[in-house]
Amino acid sequence: MGVCEVEILAVENLSFAYPGQAKKAIDGVSFSVEEGEFAVICGATGSGKSTLLRLLKRELRPLGEIGGEVRFFGKPLDGLDEVTSACKIGYVMQRPEQQIVTDRVWHELAFGLENMGLDIGAIRRRVSEMSSFFGIEEWFDQPTSSLSGGQKQLLNLASVMVMQPELLLLDEPTAQLDPIAASEFIAALVKINRELGVTVVIVEHRLEEVLPAADRVFVMEDGRLLLSGRPREVASEIAGRSELLLGMPAAIRLYNAISHLPIKKSECPITVREGRQFIMKNFKSGASLPLEAEPKDGAPALEMREVYFRYSRDLPDVLRGLSFTVYEGEVFCLLGGNGSGKSTALAAAAGLISPYSGEVRIFGKRIRDYKNRSLYRECVALLPQDVQTMFLFSTVRRELEEVGARLDELPYDISHLLDKHPYDLSGGEAQLVGLAKVLAARPRLLLLDEPTKGLDAHAKKVILKLLSKLSQSGMTIVVVTHDVEFAAECAGRCAMFFRGEVTSCAPPRRFFSENSFYTTAINRITRGHFSGAVTLSDAVELCKKSFVPASSDEGGSRA
Amino acid sequence: MKRLEDYNPTTIFLYFLAVTVVPTVFVDPALAALSLSGAAAYYILRGQGRLRDFYVYGGLLLAMALINPLFRHNGVTVLFVMGNNPITLEATIYGFVASSMILSVILWFSTFSRIMTSEKLLYLFGRVSPKLALILSMALRYIPLFSTQAKRVGDAQKVLGLYKEDNIIDDIRGGARVFGVMVSWALENGIITADSMAARGYGIGRRSSFAIYKFTRADAALLLMILTLFGAAAGVSVLLGVSFTFYPAIKPPPSLPAAAVYSAYALLSFLPAALEVWECVKWKYLLSKI
Amino acid sequence: MIVIKSAAARKVIKVLVPALLIPGVIAAGAYLFRGRHYYAVTLAVAMLSLMLFAAGFERKKTGTRRLIIVSVMVALSVAGRFIPFFKPITALTVITGVYLGGEAGFLCGSMAAVISNFYFGQGPWTPFQMFSWGLIGLFAGLLGGMLKKSRALIVMYGAVSGVLYSFVMDIWTVLWYDKGFDPALYFAALGTALPHTLLYTASNAVFLWLCARPFGEKLERVKIKYGV
Numbered sequence A: 001m002g003v004c005e006v007e008i009l010a011v012e013n014l015s016f017a018y019p020g021q022a023k024k025a026i027d028g029v030s031f032s033v034e035e036g037e038f039a040v041i042c043g044a045t046g047s048g049k050s051t052l053l054r055l056l057k058r059e060l061r062p063l064g065e066i067g068g069e070v071r072f073f074g075k076p077l078d079g080l081d082e083v084t085s086a087c088k089i090g091y092v093m094q095r096p097e098q099q100i101v102t103d104r105v106w107h108e109l110a111f112g113l114e115n116m117g118l119d120i121g122a123i124r125r126r127v128s129e130m131s132s133f134f135g136i137e138e139w140f141d142q143p144t145s146s147l148s149g150g151q152k153q154l155l156n157l158a159s160v161m162v163m164q165p166e167l168l169l170l171d172e173p174t175a176q177l178d179p180i181a182a183s184e185f186i187a188a189l190v191k192i193n194r195e196l197g198v199t200v201v202i203v204e205h206r207l208e209e210v211l212p213a214a215d216r217v218f219v220m221e222d223g224r225l226l227l228s229g230r231p232r233e234v235a236s237e238i239a240g241r242s243e244l245l246l247g248m249p250a251a252i253r254l255y256n257a258i259s260h261l262p263i264k265k266s267e268c269p270i271t272v273r274e275g276r277q278f279i280m281k282n283f284k285s286g287a288s289l290p291l292e293a294e295p296k297d298g299a300p301a302l303e304m305r306e307v308y309f310r311y312s313r314d315l316p317d318v319l320r321g322l323s324f325t326v327y328e329g330e331v332f333c334l335l336g337g338n339g340s341g342k343s344t345a346l347a348a349a350a351g352l353i354s355p356y357s358g359e360v361r362i363f364g365k366r367i368r369d370y371k372n373r374s375l376y377r378e379c380v381a382l383l384p385q386d387v388q389t390m391f392l393f394s395t396v397r398r399e400l401e402e403v404g405a406r407l408d409e410l411p412y413d414i415s416h417l418l419d420k421h422p423y424d425l426s427g428g429e430a431q432l433v434g435l436a437k438v439l440a441a442r443p444r445l446l447l448l449d450e451p452t453k454g455l456d457a458h459a460k461k462v463i464l465k466l467l468s469k470l471s472q473s474g475m476t477i478v479v480v481t482h483d484v485e486f487a488a489e490c491a492g493r494c495a496m497f498f499r500g501e502v503t504s505c506a507p508p509r510r511f512f513s514e515n516s517f518y519t520t521a522i523n524r525i526t527r528g529h530f531s532g533a534v535t536l537s538d539a540v541e542l543c544k545k546s547f548v549p550a551s552s553d554e555g556g557s558r559a
Numbered sequence B: 001m002k003r004l005e006d007y008n009p010t011t012i013f014l015y016f017l018a019v020t021v022v023p024t025v026f027v028d029p030a031l032a033a034l035s036l037s038g039a040a041a042y043y044i045l046r047g048q049g050r051l052r053d054f055y056v057y058g059g060l061l062l063a064m065a066l067i068n069p070l071f072r073h074n075g076v077t078v079l080f081v082m083g084n085n086p087i088t089l090e091a092t093i094y095g096f097v098a099s100s101m102i103l104s105v106i107l108w109f110s111t112f113s114r115i116m117t118s119e120k121l122l123y124l125f126g127r128v129s130p131k132l133a134l135i136l137s138m139a140l141r142y143i144p145l146f147s148t149q150a151k152r153v154g155d156a157q158k159v160l161g162l163y164k165e166d167n168i169i170d171d172i173r174g175g176a177r178v179f180g181v182m183v184s185w186a187l188e189n190g191i192i193t194a195d196s197m198a199a200r201g202y203g204i205g206r207r208s209s210f211a212i213y214k215f216t217r218a219d220a221a222l223l224l225m226i227l228t229l230f231g232a233a234a235g236v237s238v239l240l241g242v243s244f245t246f247y248p249a250i251k252p253p254p255s256l257p258a259a260a261v262y263s264a265y266a267l268l269s270f271l272p273a274a275l276e277v278w279e280c281v282k283w284k285y286l287l288s289k290i
Numbered sequence C: 001m002i003v004i005k006s007a008a009a010r011k012v013i014k015v016l017v018p019a020l021l022i023p024g025v026i027a028a029g030a031y032l033f034r035g036r037h038y039y040a041v042t043l044a045v046a047m048l049s050l051m052l053f054a055a056g057f058e059r060k061k062t063g064t065r066r067l068i069i070v071s072v073m074v075a076l077s078v079a080g081r082f083i084p085f086f087k088p089i090t091a092l093t094v095i096t097g098v099y100l101g102g103e104a105g106f107l108c109g110s111m112a113a114v115i116s117n118f119y120f121g122q123g124p125w126t127p128f129q130m131f132s133w134g135l136i137g138l139f140a141g142l143l144g145g146m147l148k149k150s151r152a153l154i155v156m157y158g159a160v161s162g163v164l165y166s167f168v169m170d171i172w173t174v175l176w177y178d179k180g181f182d183p184a185l186y187f188a189a190l191g192t193a194l195p196h197t198l199l200y201t202a203s204n205a206v207f208l209w210l211c212a213r214p215f216g217e218k219l220e221r222v223k224i225k226y227g228v
Ligand SMILES: Nc1ncnc2c1ncn2[C@@H]1O[C@H](COP(=O)(O)OP(=O)(O)OP(=O)(O)O)[C@@H](O)[C@H]1O
Pocket: A018, A019, A021, A025, A044, A045, A046, A047, A048, A049, A050, A051, A052, A062, A420, A423, A424, A425, A426, A427, A428, A429, A454, A455, A456
């Protein structure tokens, strides 16, 4: 950075324990962030990222035992006056709908300014400027409840930005956004950082776009700060640690996966562009993987035929002639933008809403012929998008016992969470408990609504394995997800959802090769050079195939 | 000129106060009739009324009116004797007057509820007590949120197969469970909302309000008119003792001051209907010029 | 309005004003006006007591979290009113009063009255409902220690306050209708409302029997975890 580096945030030996918890959620963390930097905090689910971030904002500090110190521009956080503390440090929360406090978009934008006691003219000026910066004008007058997930998150960012903070803290702001909305969100963030000089500290699991923009990366593990440094330093430091590597951007993973080949050692690529250059330099083009054949039609497990649905008479259709078929034992992924109607489609499949036209069949039988709720007994189970809706009791143990789950044979290890209150879980932990609860119902048809949101890469891998085991044992699985990487790995077929219908549907390689934005980073890296590579293992396979030994003179001599 | 609903919330509130206080404090057949017809005219002009409502209101009026003579036996003109109790003309008339008055107030407030949106109400409340205003606005926001969340929670339970059979007992038990979950959810999310407000500086000092309802000259004029009419009707009634006597015998007030009271109140009562008509005419005229 | 410094004095006034002062004024009004303009007197008293309360409340530094928790309870009471035979306003007001204190109870009851009337009809009766429900919450808070301990007591309190509520509201109905106060009309009104009152009382009692504990635990958890 410049000549005079100003420390905007300094954390010294910070530790924290939630009341009644023996284990510290944060344990001796020290770091500092300079003014104008873009810092990323990542780490496994439950490693204390949200807790750490909340400790950096006085108003949001959780109750518990705090040790150590946090300083903002050299002043301890406790010593800041109310106005500075509230206005100069902005915070965007993990779940978009939770942060909204008023019922109109314009009022939400003005809320912080009203609290600062600004006069009407100033409020109007700042609100209108910020809403044109974020492109909010079109839905300025709408009620906040009618916004899509992406719009809500953008509104949250804008309503913090109107207060002109100097430090912006964001907790997994893109967890529920579709890939396009997520990259727009990150782009807006980068713009704020570069053009307005606002310091950004962001907690993220999806590092693909954030990491390249970052000046500094912090990796957390079990309440401690494991690593910190510039993205490239971190990328090289974690080279040997597979569980950390898993969450890194595709270019880094690819580089590390083929690093045993005797290629020219260059710097580790981080962005998609660098990844492309790396591939082009080192491998000859033209290799391809065969596109999968369409799977043979089996017995249909879920059929939708020309389904139309709207939430009320005077609202537009949400499902518009939706038709698709899922076969028994298949893993079927539905992808699509925020608000395109994916969750609604799952609700129709689970018989929770009744379409006004069209037909839904489960295992060949019309859904309304399942009398007496027999549908839900060992036939269909749904993991809702909001897992909190599933929690009834005051401990995780009772939640699981209620649905008859055997605690000693859970599909993955959540034993450390059993005695916690479900509302005390971190975002990812709640997701894991919710999934365990649905699986305990042992359905034949499993519907999952965004099962991987907020999960770290390791947990995703566990779920991936679990799903493939379940589908091999005959379970049919429908997954709605924004996570294209996950879909590419787990799906037998993927379908694109657009305005209430399925517009394309194919096995992953074919599906992702045809898309240009809605596709995996690996596909974007290898596109044009190789064809048909959508997952890391695809790319590695092709790289091995098209590795040119000719260029290995140099590499060989070095080795 | 604007419709009544386009005026400042203070003006609107004072209007409804004035127009309902007069007939409730001074029970009088003419005032009750004026109030009822003014309220009904406004109600209909705003397009709120459905035919069915009027049958309901008519029934209500009749039922309430007939209760009085059954229980009150004051009055000198006995119509007939029921059981041991005389049914008097005075009590019957009082019944009709009182119930028309009550009905008119119900009608006034039904329109009031529509016009006084939560935003306007908050503006009013916010001046009296910002904290009450906060409670009110948050509660108003939570109510629709809760019903959608309750549906989601119910659905989540349903697909987990927690309802064993399709019967009422199971449904009630499920409903109770959902309500319990809703309490937890609402409390925890309430805390998050509170934190989100605090994080954006709620409560650090004097709040300003972006939602402004300017108090314009038109407001001042209308308010002056409302106060004058109200003052005339109430003042004359109190000072000159214009009051309608029902018991023991019906005795109307002296006609000259009564005429003043009635005409002032008639203007007050038909004010919103007149504004509504005027606006409609003006709009037609403007349209014809396009 | 009135600034009361000492907490003890505030507490005394909070009991005295509603329990003695207001009934006193009502009686005096009745005596002085001899039954005329009785309605105006009561309306004025109800408004005044609310204002006084609001003033006392506004002065105290109450955290945003606490205010929001009260509005959550208000919203829950109103949202529950749509379920047939199930009007949890009284029960939830009692629970709020017991677990969060009299002030919160008063606010919960009175605000629930205002808001539910947005759906069921606003009118001059609104201040009276605010007043009656508010008192139920206030006294629940004052008796909180006792009610928290015994399930039977809290159920009894709920039932009694439900009955008293309809007694008070009927007084008001009669006053409004009939400018004087005629006991015959009053008993007739009580009689017609009897089935409704009974059903209401029973549903209150059942609700409190089943839910006072679990809901109370949830409120306690929030109190401990977030320091409300
Ligand atoms: N209110 C709470 N009371 C007790 N324990 C808590 C509470 N909130 C979080 N924890 C625990 O503290 C640990 C860290 O939680 P935190 O929410 O900071 O994780 P995280 O890194 O943000 O995870 P995720 O990526 O899943 O959001 C977890 O083990 C969690 O169970």
